[in-house]
Amino acid sequence: MHWRAFRPKPTEQDLSIARIEALAVEGIWALGEQLAADSSRTVYGRADFNRPHVQAVSVAAFDAVPAPPPDRHAAIVGWPDDGNARKRACMELAAVAARHVR
Amino acid sequence: MSIAVAACPGGLYSPAEDTALSQSGAELRRSIESALLLPRETPASDTMTLLERTSAALRKGSEAEGVLVNVEPFGQMFDLLRVLPRDIPLPQIVVESEREIGLDWSEGSRRVLSLTIDDTPFIGFAALIGHESTHGRALFAGSLPKILAHLFFRLYPSETDAA
Numbered sequence: 001m002h003w004r005a006f007r008p009k010p011t012e013q014d015l016s017i018a019r020i021e022a023l024a025v026e027g028i029w030a031l032g033e034q035l036a037a038d039s040s041r042t043v044y045g046r047a048d049f050n051r052p053h054v055q056a057v058s059v060a061a062f063d064a065v066p067a068p069p070p071d072r073h074a075a076i077v078g079w080p081d082d083g084n085a086r087k088r089a090c091m092e093l094a095a096v097a098a099r100h101v102r
Numbered sequence: 103m104s105i106a107v108a109a110c111p112g113g114l115y116s117p118a119e120d121t122a123l124s125q126s127g128a129e130l131r132r133s134i135e136s137a138l139l140l141p142r143e144t145p146a147s148d149t150m151t152l153l154e155r156t157s158a159a160l161r162k163g164s165e166a167e168g169v170l171v172n173v174e175p176f177g178q179m180f181d182l183l184r185v186l187p188r189d190i191p192l193p194q195i196v197v198e199s200e201r202e203i204g205l206d207w208s209e210g211s212r213r214v215l216s217l218t219i220d221d222t223p224f225i226g227f228a229a230l231i232g233h234e235s236t237h238g239r240a241l242f243a244g245s246l247p248k249i250l251a252h253l254f255f256r257l258y259p260s261e262t263d264a265a
Contacts, residue, residue: 010198010199084218084237084239085228085237087218087228088228088229088235088236091214095211095212
């Protein structure tokens with residue numbers, strides 16, 4: 001998955017993600033489609049990572065935190081203001097994420 | 103989880119069909135025309151590929167994001183591409199905002215480089231090569247900044263000379 005898929009819009013301060021612990025594979029896809037349907041988008045794939053992966057990115061205060069509602073909604077927070085630093089963070093996270101195609 | 107969006111189909115640029123009459127359009131056309139006069143030997147196929155990618159990026163930026171990019175970053179982009187080492191492949195072009203263009207090179211998940219071109223004399227960069235990442239800005243005064251030359255050398259070690 002391209003690192004740009006991890007990049008929030010320049011005006012946004014967090015990136016929406018979903019918590020998938022304890023979900024079976026079909027449940028993960030169903031969760032993704034539910035979240036995508038809210039914004040009229042289509043799920044083509046997903047990238048799985050753990051919270052330590054996020055915390056290991058070379059950006060201070062970078063973290064993944066619960067952000068309900070809805071249930072299982074979370075967010076990556078701590079994005080730097082500098083666009084180039086944001087890209088760097090996206091590249092690091094994309095490199096450790098496990099990719100799955102729908 | 104992440105949501106991926108299918109890429110837009112490639113676009114074509116035809117000077118004969120370019121009917122832009124605005125000042126911005128005329129300036130963009132001059133930038134494209136001057137880019138076709140690259141001092142380095144540039145295969146015609148590469149030039150067409152560059153124009154197609156630029157067109158596709160403009161279209162995607164407009165249709166998907168509602169962004170109409172200003173003309174100044176395009177001039178800066180063409181000036182930069184002129185001074186790249188000859189064997190560096192053409193980048194993917196992304197319209198990032200009204201005043202920013204992204205140029206992406208990707209040779210694997212741990213061999214990526216992205217440059218940000220805007221309406222200032224500086225070029226932003228972010229890269230992940232192996233387990234080393236970096237980001238910053240470099241002044242572009244007509245020749246390739248040393249830090250960017252070094253990053254291209256790291257990304258394409260068999261095709262470039264060290265800075």
